[in-house]
Amino acid sequence: MRRGSEAVAADDPAATAPASPPGSSTSDFTALMRQAQVLGLLRRRYGYYWTRLVGAVAAVAAWVAGFIWLGDSWWQLGMAIVLAVLMTQIAFLGHDAAHRQIFRSAGWNDWASLVLANLLVGISYGWWRAKHNRHHANPNKHGADPDIAPGAIVLTPEPPTNPRGAVLRWLVTHQGWYFFPLTLLEGFSLHWDGIRGVVSRSDVPRRWVEVGLLMVRLGGFAALVFAVLPPGKAALFLTVQIAVFGLYLGCAFAPNHIGMPLVPATLRLDFLRRQVLVSRNITGGRAVSVLMGGLNHQIEHHLFPSIARPHLRTIAPVVAAYCAAQGIPYTQTSLPTAFRDVVRHLNRVGLAGNDPFLCPLVAQRRSIDPR
Structure with a gap:
């Protein structure tokens, strides 16, 4: 995955993301939602x-x-x-x-x-x-x-x-x-x-x-x-x-999602991590945003599905900074790189020799909750 400008393979066992501790499953996103409200980004356009x-x-x-x-x-x-x-x-x-x-x-x-x-x-x-x-x-x-x-x-x-x-x-x-x-x-x-x-x-x-x-x-x-x-x-x-x-x-x-980690059916994630960890943003500015109908801001769209499309670009840096503060990987890359990752992921899954599930998250969650 990509944290800012640092690339990390989506299926790399060394790439870990924190699971939320008990009792915080909604508080992380609630704080982010408040920021969006304060900035006026939930209003209609x-x-x-x-x-x-x-x-x-x-x-x-x-x-x-x-x-x-x-x-x-x-x-x-x-x-x-x-x-x-x-x-x-x-x-x-x-x-x-x-x-x-x-x-x-x-x-x-x-x-x-x-x-x-x-x-x-x-x-x-x-x-x-x-x-x-x-x-x-x-x-x-x-x-x-x-x-x-x-x-x-x-x-x-x-x-x-x-x-x-x-x-x-x-x-x-x-x-x-x-x-x-x-x-x-x-x-x-x-x-x-x-x-x-x-x-x-x-x-x-x-x-x-x-x-x-x-x-x-x-x-x-x-x-x-x-x-x-x-x-x-x-x-x-x-x-x-x-x-x-x-x-x-x-x-x-x-x-948007192909080539990002797959989540096993038995793994439970809070809303913020469930949406961010498996979504990919595409860089490229306004031109790419027009070309992709705003879906280049896939992370923000999944977190705030009812937010007006013009606000996605504004809230993206807020979400990126918030995820960095929480230690949650925020993936963004160029369109050619995303296409390359899509092809590699599909070929790897087709080989059926590797497990593309979100193994780092599974391991970390088990370390918190051994059940």
């Missing part, structure tokens, strides 16, 4: 978000007008890339609304998320929110975080140690190298999983509203594309748009 909301709708309208005007042209593949970037930025805005960052009213935030996610992006808000809430409650915790559940990419040391066939063995042990190309399919997966989730689950709030908005977005958009472009070109356009959308989202979300 209505001007910032209304500008972005209106801008998102205007950008979509401008894109549709430009798409129709351009007509049957191979330049439309460039428009597909532009739309993928626009959809990702709108998805970031929907993420903010889902975390109650935009409005004081929970209902207003929910409806903003429904419009942004379902109607503009084409992803089920209700399906995604349930999954994302479980991630925030226990990030990188084995058996509790759905984002590290086994799938096309293995993030925990659960796969068979001896997969059959030379090709399969090579793929498993080198999965880090094809992780980013595989994110080209993430957009297709998000659309499909969202549709399947909202249709099959009766506990999704406003279920049929979500279904209706998804039908308008996905069906209407496909109809527009095939009305303007011939079938072959339209199919290629949709493929490029969804693939780039998935790649962009994957590159924005992968650095």
